[in-house]
Amino acid sequence: MKKISFVALLCAICAMFNVACEGGVSGTKGTLTVTSNTSLILDSEGGLQEVLFNLGGASDYENVKAECDAEWITDLTVDKSVKFMVTKNELEDTRIAVVFISYGDQSVSINVAQKAYESPYDVDFAATYINGTYYGKVGSSAFNYTIVLSDVGVPTSSTNYYGSRNYYFDIYTDVTQGFTVEPVPVPAGEYTIDTNNRGLVGSMSSSYSYYTEVSEMGDQLISNIIGGSVIITENTIEALIYLDCGEWHHVTFEGELMTGFDYVKDIPRPYSLFEGDYDFNIDGGFIGCYYRGDHFGLGYDVWYISAIQEKQGYRGQYFSIEVMIEPGQGYRQDAYLGEYKACKNAKGEVNTFVPGQLRNGYEPLNTWTMWCENGMTTGDWGGPIADGTINFTRDGNTYTLEFDCLDDAGNAITGTLSGIVGEHINQCPEWYDDTLLPAL
Numbered sequence: 001m002k003k004i005s006f007v008a009l010l011c012a013i014c015a016m017f018n019v020a021c022e023g024g025v026s027g028t029k030g031t032l033t034v035t036s037n038t039s040l041i042l043d044s045e046g047g048l049q050e051v052l053f054n055l056g057g058a059s060d061y062e063n064v065k066a067e068c069d070a071e072w073i074t075d076l077t078v079d080k081s082v083k084f085m086v087t088k089n090e091l092e093d094t095r096i097a098v099v100f101i102s103y104g105d106q107s108v109s110i111n112v113a114q115k116a117y118e119s120p121y122d123v124d125f126a127a128t129y130i131n132g133t134y135y136g137k138v139g140s141s142a143f144n145y146t147i148v149l150s151d152v153g154v155p156t157s158s159t160n161y162y163g164s165r166n167y168y169f170d171i172y173t174d175v176t177q178g179f180t181v182e183p184v185p186v187p188a189g190e191y192t193i194d195t196n197n198r199g200l201v202g203s204m205s206s207s208y209s210y211y212t213e214v215s216e217m218g219d220q221l222i223s224n225i226i227g228g229s230v231i232i233t234e235n236t237i238e239a240l241i242y243l244d245c246g247e248w249h250h251v252t253f254e255g256e257l258m259t260g261f262d263y264v265k266d267i268p269r270p271y272s273l274f275e276g277d278y279d280f281n282i283d284g285g286f287i288g289c290y291y292r293g294d295h296f297g298l299g300y301d302v303w304y305i306s307a308i309q310e311k312q313g314y315r316g317q318y319f320s321i322e323v324m325i326e327p328g329q330g331y332r333q334d335a336y337l338g339e340y341k342a343c344k345n346a347k348g349e350v351n352t353f354v355p356g357q358l359r360n361g362y363e364p365l366n367t368w369t370m371w372c373e374n375g376m377t378t379g380d381w382g383g384p385i386a387d388g389t390i391n392f393t394r395d396g397n398t399y400t401l402e403f404d405c406l407d408d409a410g411n412a413i414t415g416t417l418s419g420i421v422g423e424h425i426n427q428c429p430e431w432y433d434d435t436l437l438p439a440l
Helices: 006-016 262-266
Strands: 039-042 047-054 064-067 073-078 081-086 095-103 106-114 123-126 129-136 143-150 165-173 189-194 203-205 210-214 220-232 236-243 248-254 278-293 301-310 315-325 338-342 357-359 363-365 368-373 376-395 398-407 412-426
Touching: 039 047, 047 095, 047 106, 064 073, 064 081, 073 095, 081 095, 081 106, 165 189, 165 220, 165 236, 203 220, 278 315, 301 412, 315 338, 315 376, 363 368, 376 412
Parallel strands: 039 106, 123 248, 189 203, 278 412
Antiparallel strands: 047 081, 064 095, 073 081, 095 106, 129 143, 143 165, 165 203, 165 210, 189 220, 210 220, 220 236, 236 248, 278 301, 301 315, 315 368, 338 376, 357 363, 368 376, 376 398, 398 412
16 A cells, blocks of 8 residues: 655645635625635545635625545535545555536635555455355255355365465355255355354354465465355455464355356366276175265255275275165154155255256266275276165165166166165254164
């Protein structure tokens, strides 16, 4: 911000303009005399100003005129005083102007100096880019969105652009987007930081809300948000936040508020890595079943089912399956058994599985088959299960997943995986009766 000596400023502008009236003028009845200060020093906020004068006993105020060429001085009026508005100075420079008051051919110059804008915040940031991700329910009863604001561009991976400043707001709301990974609107509301990270509606988690600044050389500074809030309207975002580095940041954005990374549309499709039909028959597998309640906010109970070919070393062919069943079943053993067709309705359907999707260009979601080594997917085999039927049955202690499906390239994915259900976990915060399932 540029600094300036206002004593020097006044000397300069007083030297530039004549501040005394010129008397002895024909056509007027009195003498124009300004009785208030002829040099005004104003703060950056501006506002209504008034200049007092008299006409030496005369009353022909209709002959008094006032004018100014500066665009930031508006609404000039003359009655028994001169009034005008000074708009807020949002520049980092002091600005000066002159208001000329005339009475016949007498004139007085009112010199106006307005101070440069000084933010009350440590950082005042106007973002030019927005993006983010809709995560749905993640270990909470609310729906989770991450909103990203930036001055250079929103990153296409976990690495931010060099020379960028980025704000991540991890918010929780009661607004669901179902199971879509497509761009979705940012939900309006006020979200206050929660240092306990409870995932409550109207909150913003401190652990995943942060500011990051990346130098041109790639060095990255990260500060978590530990106080403040963000207010989102239909087309604006305004955040006043306190960082763990001890700074207050004021962050704004105006424009279309949508999440969904732009680069996703450039990821080659189909996502499947299969080059043809694939058939399998696996015995001795390990299956885990995880209850998620109304995970998508669409009115159906959701179970997530994972199955691995070999539990030892957690390796081999792996399946992730997400199914919707009748609501109200709760966390109950075998509630997940049944036949499931691919869901074709964005609002959900009973007894369907959610076709495999890719979030942010690299996160497999919903129903996939992949290859694992040491508990990690290798990324070089498999694909999303996009259509067909999955049948989950039980015979004694043996459970079987039977697939008659297609991937997103139209390849047939058929076969069975049989084994034990070795893990039940309740991942639904609203369902607390864990006694309905046996310990495994």
